Amino acid sequence: MEESIYTRYSVNRLIFIFSLPAILSLIVELMTGIVDTAFAGHLGNASESALTAMGLVSPLLGVFVAIQSLFAISTAIMVSSLLGKKDRNALDSHVQTGFLMTLFLNTVISITFWFFLEPVLRKMGATGEVLALAIVYMRVILISNIFSSLGYLLTSVVRAFGHPKTEMVIVTLSVAINLVANAVLTFGFGLGILGIALGTLISEVVCAALAIVWMKRKGYWFTYRPQPMKQMVTITWSLVKIGSVQTVLQSLAGVTAFLVNHQLLTWAGSSQIGSWNIANKVYMLLLMPIIGLTQSVQSILAYFNGSGNTEKQRSTAVNTILLSVGYGGFATILCFLAGSAIVEVFSTNEILQKEALQMMKMVFITFPFVGITYTMITLLQVTGREGQSLLIAGFRQVLVIIPLVFAMPFLVQWLSIPVAPALAVIMAIPVADTFTLVLAWFLGRRVSRQVIQVGE
Numbered sequence: 001m002e003e004s005i006y007t008r009y010s011v012n013r014l015i016f017i018f019s020l021p022a023i024l025s026l027i028v029e030l031m032t033g034i035v036d037t038a039f040a041g042h043l044g045n046a047s048e049s050a051l052t053a054m055g056l057v058s059p060l061l062g063v064f065v066a067i068q069s070l071f072a073i074s075t076a077i078m079v080s081s082l083l084g085k086k087d088r089n090a091l092d093s094h095v096q097t098g099f100l101m102t103l104f105l106n107t108v109i110s111i112t113f114w115f116f117l118e119p120v121l122r123k124m125g126a127t128g129e130v131l132a133l134a135i136v137y138m139r140v141i142l143i144s145n146i147f148s149s150l151g152y153l154l155t156s157v158v159r160a161f162g163h164p165k166t167e168m169v170i171v172t173l174s175v176a177i178n179l180v181a182n183a184v185l186t187f188g189f190g191l192g193i194l195g196i197a198l199g200t201l202i203s204e205v206v207c208a209a210l211a212i213v214w215m216k217r218k219g220y221w222f223t224y225r226p227q228p229m230k231q232m233v234t235i236t237w238s239l240v241k242i243g244s245v246q247t248v249l250q251s252l253a254g255v256t257a258f259l260v261n262h263q264l265l266t267w268a269g270s271s272q273i274g275s276w277n278i279a280n281k282v283y284m285l286l287l288m289p290i291i292g293l294t295q296s297v298q299s300i301l302a303y304f305n306g307s308g309n310t311e312k313q314r315s316t317a318v319n320t321i322l323l324s325v326g327y328g329g330f331a332t333i334l335c336f337l338a339g340s341a342i343v344e345v346f347s348t349n350e351i352l353q354k355e356a357l358q359m360m361k362m363v364f365i366t367f368p369f370v371g372i373t374y375t376m377i378t379l380l381q382v383t384g385r386e387g388q389s390l391l392i393a394g395f396r397q398v399l400v401i402i403p404l405v406f407a408m409p410f411l412v413q414w415l416s417i418p419v420a421p422a423l424a425v426i427m428a429i430p431v432a433d434t435f436t437l438v439l440a441w442f443l444g445r446r447v448s449r450q451v452i453q454v455g456e
Helices: 011-040 044-085 088-115 117-123 128-160 164-188 193-218 229-267 270-307 310-344 350-363 367-382 386-414 421-443 445-452
Strands: none
Touching (some): 011 128, 011 164, 011 310, 044 088, 044 193, 044 229, 088 117, 088 128, 117 128, 229 270, 310 350, 350 421
């Protein structure tokens, strides 16, 4: 096996090498969803229903991605840690288990939703033409979910092996194929929303296939070995413990998105879902660098944790916090100064633009501090404090943001605050971020003290 990248470069260089491809990959991947939305908005008479359908299923797709992350992130962390310990046999066992469990879990999920798809969509608020389009779209996406989960796992493992640039190339190629396939199938063959879904399926198959081919050529692919049941259960449980934090965090985000849609429908109508869809797309696009940064340093922190190099582990953590806060401040200023120009890209409807701009400014109030929370969760996660990381995730979504989504419209009315009910629903997000930051810093105070002692 070639010399590890973790021993060749400085901490700052490692953060740059790992985070830049990860950030670009996430942005490129998110751009697929943005472009899909744009395609849906140009389907002629069906465009409004198509946009509504894709907006309503968005929380469900978020839950799918969350479940995919269960073994993708944990397997990548273990690969980095075991590389640090130079234990190739254990490394292969973890990759094999992660691959098999990913395939099994997401296949079961896709089959289950296939049979219960219509009642689930009705429960989410889809009716009439919106329901019909959502069913067509989701039938294909459920198949795509299986390949998407494998692609997510394998590209994460590729990065963990010390090849983040390769991960970026694979993801970028698959997204490019998605864009081309969308254009050809949606407009060239006139398949409408079915063409959008098929384009996604093709790209996910290509992504997984490219990762497998590359890993086999580099000698990173595992040689299948039957494992004793006890060993497989032990490895699976260790992966679940590590990955559960991110999975719960993203799953609860999907639940929150569903509740936000429900409240917007209750207080203002379907048009507000369109406005929130724009604001949320911008928020997620600018959040990707923070997620990419903190996800990429997971591998670095895990390697130094496994090799016992606490000094570099601390340096990695403090530099990540500084970078995320600095970027968060820049992104917030950008949205407040250039927000009008940004929302104009998504819609020509002036009312929709105004509503989206108000929502966007609301969620970006606390954005500079989101990176601190993500970094603290990552640091706790790779240093054996998975339970505290999970507590932070659950606190934000369950104990704070979900109750506030329901309470804020009544609260602003009771206090006679001149805020529209729909905007009050969105106000729950920055309030929740503030409380979560306090809890994250409190639970990670011991780790924080270690971070402050860098160089001492």
